[in-house]
Amino acid sequence: MPVTAASDTSPLLAVRQLSVFYGQFRAVDAVDLSVRAGEVVSIIGANGAGKSSLLKAIIGQADRIEGVISYCGEDLAGQGTAEIVAKGIALVPEGRRLFPSLSVEENLHIGWEVGRQGEIGIEDVFGFFPILKERCRQKARELSGGQQQMVALGRALLANPRLLLCDEISLGLAPVVIDSLYKLIPAIKARGIGILVVEQDITRSLAVADRFYCLLEGKVTLASRPSATSREVVMQHYFGL
Amino acid sequence: MAGAWANQIIQGILLGGLYAMFAIGLSLSVGIMRFVNIAHGDLIVLVSFLLLTLTTRLGVPLLVATAIVVPVAFVGGYLLQRLLLQRVLGQGVLSIVLVTFGLSVIIQNALQGIYGADTRLIQGGGIETETIQLAGGINIGMLPLAIFVFAVALVFALDLLLYRTRLGARIRAVSDDVASANLVGLRSAHIYAVAMGIVGVTVALSAGFMSVWTNFDPTSGPSRLLVAFEAVVLGGLGSLWGTLAGGIIVGIAQSLGAQVDAGWQLLAGHLVFLAVFLIRPQGLFPK
Numbered sequence: 001m002p003v004t005a006a007s008d009t010s011p012l013l014a015v016r017q018l019s020v021f022y023g024q025f026r027a028v029d030a031v032d033l034s035v036r037a038g039e040v041v042s043i044i045g046a047n048g049a050g051k052s053s054l055l056k057a058i059i060g061q062a063d064r065i066e067g068v069i070s071y072c073g074e075d076l077a078g079q080g081t082a083e084i085v086a087k088g089i090a091l092v093p094e095g096r097r098l099f100p101s102l103s104v105e106e107n108l109h110i111g112w113e114v115g116r117q118g119e120i121g122i123e124d125v126f127g128f129f130p131i132l133k134e135r136c137r138q139k140a141r142e143l144s145g146g147q148q149q150m151v152a153l154g155r156a157l158l159a160n161p162r163l164l165l166c167d168e169i170s171l172g173l174a175p176v177v178i179d180s181l182y183k184l185i186p187a188i189k190a191r192g193i194g195i196l197v198v199e200q201d202i203t204r205s206l207a208v209a210d211r212f213y214c215l216l217e218g219k220v221t222l223a224s225r226p227s228a229t230s231r232e233v234v235m236q237h238y239f240g241l
Numbered sequence: 242m243a244g245a246w247a248n249q250i251i252q253g254i255l256l257g258g259l260y261a262m263f264a265i266g267l268s269l270s271v272g273i274m275r276f277v278n279i280a281h282g283d284l285i286v287l288v289s290f291l292l293l294t295l296t297t298r299l300g301v302p303l304l305v306a307t308a309i310v311v312p313v314a315f316v317g318g319y320l321l322q323r324l325l326l327q328r329v330l331g332q333g334v335l336s337i338v339l340v341t342f343g344l345s346v347i348i349q350n351a352l353q354g355i356y357g358a359d360t361r362l363i364q365g366g367g368i369e370t371e372t373i374q375l376a377g378g379i380n381i382g383m384l385p386l387a388i389f390v391f392a393v394a395l396v397f398a399l400d401l402l403l404y405r406t407r408l409g410a411r412i413r414a415v416s417d418d419v420a421s422a423n424l425v426g427l428r429s430a431h432i433y434a435v436a437m438g439i440v441g442v443t444v445a446l447s448a449g450f451m452s453v454w455t456n457f458d459p460t461s462g463p464s465r466l467l468v469a470f471e472a473v474v475l476g477g478l479g480s481l482w483g484t485l486a487g488g489i490i491v492g493i494a495q496s497l498g499a500q501v502d503a504g505w506q507l508l509a510g511h512l513v514f515l516a517v518f519l520i521r522p523q524g525l526f527p528k
């Protein structure tokens with residue numbers, strides 16, 4: 001059972017008995033999970049555990065799902081990604097997925113257009129990542145990997161999400177760059193945004209998380225708080241020992 | 242003698258304007274949606290027949306008729322993409338070729354059935370006979386000049402739309418990577434359909450010009466497609482200015498070929514296309 005935080009507020013996101021299928025293959029298997037406003041929840045798990053599939057299902061990009069994805073009390077199952085994003089869920093996709101021929105500014109602005117158009121504007125993103133302001137006319141493909149990840153995160157933030165989904169934002173980046181990205185998480189959290197972080201890097205992931213779920217072959221094997229769990233227990237559930 | 246050749250080159254450039262008009266829509270669909278619409282020429286002919294009905298049956302002046310047809314063509318392009326082409330997009334090149342080929346056959350047969358096989362021309366209200374006299378005995382027709390200027394203006398406008406507007410950025414985003422676009426919440430099917438609506442507008446405009454300048458009948462589509470295709474490939478896929486240049490090159494080649502021998506006109510265009518294609522398969526101004 002997921003550990004419930006202060007139970008006076010209802011969760012922003014409550015996933016119940018969610019399964020995600022590719023054909024006959026069940027990539028996510030009856031997962032229960034919740035995220036509250038202003039809470040950082042991490043999902044850890046090895047390659048192929050089903051982390052990305054879970055996020056894709058939440059954002060409305062899975063072919064076939066079973067179960068309930070309840071967001072602010074409304075079931076998202078069957079809704080299109082455009083509607084879901086407009087309601088306040090944004091994804092920083094695995095592998096960044098920028099539009100390579102568009103400028104930095106154009107990439108960022110797309111996040112604004114598809115989103116809720118709230119208080120976070122492009123100047124805020126330039127405030128988080130000043131380098132992007134200098135590069136704003138350059139094409140996304142001309143940026144370094146770290147700068148591209150900043151654009152991907154900025155694009156998602158510009159959608160003014162209430163729930164931010166981050167899929168392996170540290171992948172392939174130098175530690176200093178990862179630090180600069182993770183430094184932002186407390187600021188995002190302070191705005192009351194719920195954050196669901198997917199990482200393979202357990203240390204990094206648990207350091208920012210209020211709660212975490214460990215996923216193994218599509219199933220939740222452990223749901224706990226970083227402070228309440230020893231490294232050994234985490235590793236056991238991560239590898240399924 | 243030199244004057245005659247100079248004249249042919251000028252006429253060729255102007256003819257290239259018409260060819261560019263044919264090709265701009267195809268260039269957009271190749272550049273943005275990355276497919277070749279085999280029915281492109283037939284759609285131009287279809288709109289020409291619509292204009293024919295409006296002008297001859299209902300007595301609407303051609304300019305007004307074109308103004309009526311342009312928004313209709315936008316909606317038509319939107320629905321064509323949304324209801325038909327979108328279903329086969331991403332299922333390999335062959336499906337879309339087969340579907341648009343089928344569309345081409347349907348349009349040709351429907352036009353034959355409704356209008357018969359006669360060759361048609363729409364009266365432009367006098368502009369088609371007006372000319373400007375230049376030094377050296379060169380005459381420039383007002384209509385070809387107007388078409389050429391319009392083609393340049395259209396390329397300019399579409400270039401602005403694609404590269405300087407938010408809508409253009411959304412269209413380029415979907416064209417860059419549909420899956421990513423869907424993942425961040427862009428409505429890619431709608432955006433593609435809007436792009437096809439814009440293609441429809443260019444189809445309507447080129448039909449307006451073509452129907453006054455050249456004869457057409459229900460089977461004229463494929464030859465229009467061929468010229469458009471040559472212009473697009475010559476210019477380089479995805480480049481609108483390249484398409485304009487490609488149209489002009491085909492126009493000049495045809496015009497010079499005709500100067501040698503009337504029978505050489507079309508062949509000269511194809512030969513120049515083949516020659517450039519062999520030397521620069523990526524086209525002159527690839528994106």
Ligand SMILES: Nc1ncnc2c1ncn2[C@@H]1O[C@H](COP(=O)(O)OP(=O)(O)OP(=O)(O)O)[C@@H](O)[C@H]1O
Nearest residue numbers: 022027045046047048049050051052053054094200
């Ligand atoms: N499009 C797809 N078609 C078929 N199977 C897929 C597809 N995408 C993922 N899978 C399978 O689903 C399972 C879960 O994949 P998923 O990408 O969700 O894992 P992940 O935890 O994100 O892994 P990673 O850490 O490598 O990103 C894997 O076994 C994978 O092979």
Ligand SMILES: [Mg+2]
Nearest residue numbers: 051052053094
């Ligand atoms: Mg993944």
